[in-house]
Amino acid sequence: MNTAARRALDGVRVVDLTQALAGPFCTSLLADQGADVIKVEPPRGDFLRYAGPFxxxxxxxxxxxxxQSANRNKRSLVLDLKKPEAREVLLRLIDDADIVVENFSAGVMDRFGLDYDTLAARNPRLVYASIRGFGDKTGGHSPYRDWPAFDIVAQAMGGLMSITGTDAAHPVRVGSGVGDTVPGLFAAFGILAALRDAERTGQGQYVDVAMADAVLAISEVVVNTYGHTGQVPGPLGNQLQGFAPFDTVQAKDGVLALGAPHNPQWAKLAAVMGQPELVDDPRFATDHDRWLNREAVYEVVNAWTRTHTVAELVEVLGGKVPLGPILDAADIFADPHFRARDMLPTVTHPHNGRAVTVPGIPAKLSNTPGTVERRAPLVGEHTVEILREAGLDTAELTALADAGATVIPSSAQEHVA
Known part of the structure; x- marks a missing residue:
């Protein structure tokens, strides 16, 4: 991996006041592109540290x-923000920062005296982002503003669970934490848009992201269907409303995903199946016809796919019609695509020295590639380093530790003197 390459966010300083997944995922995207992300943790550390898998x-x-995955490429600083001494140090860091990201409950930063208005008065170019279950007052004062939320709550109230699963009586949460990671993506996008504007105008702004809003934004079926027809969409299993065939199909030895909902794709599929006459069948004449007659579509398609193995279907349809085998984790680690795209980079586990895999960077920039070059930090691993950079001398470091405002790791004790 070319760690010497120029990166798009080199020179950008981020003060990261986030825990759990949504906020750290957001700031990891910035760190991957070269931003100096200072992860400010309480003395016990981010509680996500203890969640596994192990x-x-x-x-x-x-x-x-x-x-490990959500905090790679960052440095860790311990500050107990309940202590006024720690808050004073944080203000010094923010004076030189470009971005602050936090995901405290609504009102916490106000009580600390670290709210956006206070920080913007000290650093007018500051981009300040918050990620909460239902947002903050900047984007519109939700009646649920003070409600705590997790991924499953965001998926439920953002509409995604209402269309996921096989029937309305059994709503299903999407298997990964999209109620966290999607808000993190939108926050990173908003931050970069605001940073661009701040570079142009010298004026930063507040980026207000609600987890529920972010989930709704990707639940396009919910909004589009009800907004255009007044109908409430429900779960369709693996299908997508208005598209057929667009589902998993049966093979001799398993299932695979297949999509051929548009006329050119349907014609190619019919030809490979040896049934070109399907193109002229009035039940299947248009995209919409195939959706209305989808039971007949799947009857025809599955009757053919069941006569072949998954490998045979991949061989005859690959590159012609959109399809793919259902890859599990072991399959993905063995698949040449993800190896070629550097989507499974490794970092070193600090306790045992073992190489562990984290997800790679999906946005491939040609001139300023991001890198996963540093493992996630131990609690407070860079406390002394960062505070020295901020201008604190030995006496100030010792006073902070004595006041309980920070914790100096034993590995760094020798660097305090």
Missing amino acids: ASDDEPRDYGGVF
Whole structure:
């Protein structure tokens, strides 16, 4: 991996006041592109550290796999923001920062005296982002503003669970934490848009992201269907409303995903199946006809796919019609696509020195490639380094530690003197 390459966010300083997944995922995207992300943690550390997954021999269990993934390329600083001394140090860091990201409950930063208005008065070019379950007052004062939320709550109230699963009686949460990661993506996008504007005008702004809003934004079926027809869409399993065939189909030895909903794709599929006459069948004449007659579509398609293995279907349809086998984790780690695209980079586990895999960077920039070059930090691993950069001398570092405002890791004690 070319760690010397220029990166798009080199020179950008981020003060990261986030825990759990949504906020750290957001700031990891910035760190991957070269931003100096200072992760400010309480003395106990981000609670995501203790959530796993862990290998059987991971001890102590304070450095889980999700934490490792969402906090790579960052530096960790311990500050107990309940202490006024810690808040004063944080203000010094923010004076030189470009971006602040936080996901505290609504009102916490106000009580700390670290709200956007206060920080913007000190640093007018500051981009300040918050990620909460239902947002903050800047984007519109939700009646649920003070409600706590997790991924499953955002998926439920953002509409996604109402269209996921096989029937309305059994709503299903999407298997990954999209109620966290999608808000993190939207926050990163909003931050970069605001940063661009700040570079142009010298004036920063507040980026207000609600987890529920972000989930709704990707639940296009919910809004589009009800907004245009007044109908409430429900779960369709693996299908997509208005498209057929667009589902999993049966093979001799399993299932695979197949989509051929538009006329050119349907014609290619019919030809490969040896049934070109299907193109002229009035039940299947248009995209909409195939949707209305989707039971007949799937009867025809599955009757053919069941006569072949998954491997045979991939061989005869690959490159002609959109399809793909259902890859599990072991399949993905063995697949040449993800290896070629560097989507499974490794970092070193700090406790045992073992190489562990984290998800790679999906946005491939030709001139300023991002890199995963640094493992997630231990709690407070860079406390002394960062505070020295901020101008604190030995006496100030010692006073902060004595006041309980920070914790100096034993590995860094020698660097305080």
